[in-house]
Amino acid sequence: MYKNIFDSHSHYDDERFSEDSEELLSSFPENGVSGVISCGVNTETSLQNIELAKKYPFLYAAVGYHGLNTEDVPENYTEVLRELLKKEKVVAVGEIGLDYHYERETRDIQLRIFREQIKIANEYGLPVIVHDREAHEDTLNILKELKPRGVLHCFSGSVETAKEILKLGMYIGLGGAVTFKNAVKPVEVAAFVPEERLLIETDAPYMTPVPFRGKRCTSLHIPYTAEKIAEVRGTTAQHILDITDRNARELFNIK
Ligand code: NI
Numbered sequence: 516m517y518k519n520i521f522d523s524h525s526h527y528d529d530e531r532f533s534e535d536s537e538e539l540l541s542s543f544p545e546n547g548v549s550g551v552i553s554c555g556v557n558t559e560t561s562l563q564n565i566e567l568a569k570k571y572p573f574l575y576a577a578v579g580y581h582g583l584n585t586e587d588v589p590e591n592y593t594e595v596l597r598e599l600l601k602k603e604k605v606v607a608v609g610e611i612g613l614d615y616h617y618e619r620e621t622r623d624i625q626l627r628i629f630r631e632q633i634k635i636a637n638e639y640g641l642p643v644i645v646h647d648r649e650a651h652e653d654t655l656n657i658l659k660e661l662k663p664r665g666v667l668h669c670f671s672g673s674v675e676t677a678k679e680i681l682k683l684g685m686y687i688g689l690g691g692a693v694t695f696k697n698a699v700k701p702v703e704v705a706a707f708v709p710e711e712r713l714l715i716e717t718d719a720p721y722m723t724p725v726p727f728r729g730k731r732c733t734s735l736h737i738p739y740t741a742e743k744i745a746e747v748r749g750t751t752a753q754h755i756l757d758i759t760d761r762n763a764r765e766l767f768n769i770k
Pocket of ligand 1: 524525526554610718
């Protein structure tokens with residue numbers, strides 16, 4: 516059995532967990548899960564994750580406003596975010612970032628709230644958890660300018676883009692996509708990222724690794740992703756879990 520499974524990105528507020536979250540989350544420690552970061556995408560989900568963090572010692576919350584949820588951003592959201600950041604076990608600003616795949620038309624708002632939230636994270640000395648879908652150029656430019664600590668989650672770029680992210684001192688988060696049949700870039704990136712900058716994640720309930728694609732994803736699926744990453748790096752899955760647990764604790768300042 517594996518240990519030190521640290522899921523650096525999930526959404527346990529999601530309604531797909533509402534029926535059995537108690538049973539599921541309670542089973543994590545006995546199944547080797549050492550830590551979970553559960554991310555909000557607006558005020559409501561951020562608050563839900565803060566509540567979950569109170570209940571489960573291994574679970575920590577990230578709070579923020581995702582580029583895909585611009586309709587949920589209240590006018591005074593920066594004040595709300597500052598209040599959320601004061602809560603216990605809030606370890607990052609996230610999930611934030613740009614999504615031009617689903618929402619090109621809200622680009623200007625996305626860019627504004629992304630920048631504003633990074634500045635607040637920097638001010639509070641907290642890392643950011645960044646989403647980038649088909650927005651590599653804008654994402655990279657903003658990160659270069661504002662230089663937050665943090666992670667590019669569900670990294671979908673090339674090795675070249677990964678190099679740019681690493682140059683900024685940021686981490687690369689890899690998830691179920693590395694196990695997909697047609698995965699090329701994620702596998703190249705999985706082979707390339709230096710040990711000390713790699714994080715492993717689910718994005719639960721999304722991005723379920725092979726052989727469970729189509730089913731709900733949970734942190735218990737992480738070993739499948741770790742096995743694939745280990746295979747392309749010529750090491751063991753437990754080693755990948757050990758280093759990604761250590762890296763997540765370092766980034767999110769968790770003992
Ligand atoms: Ni996510």
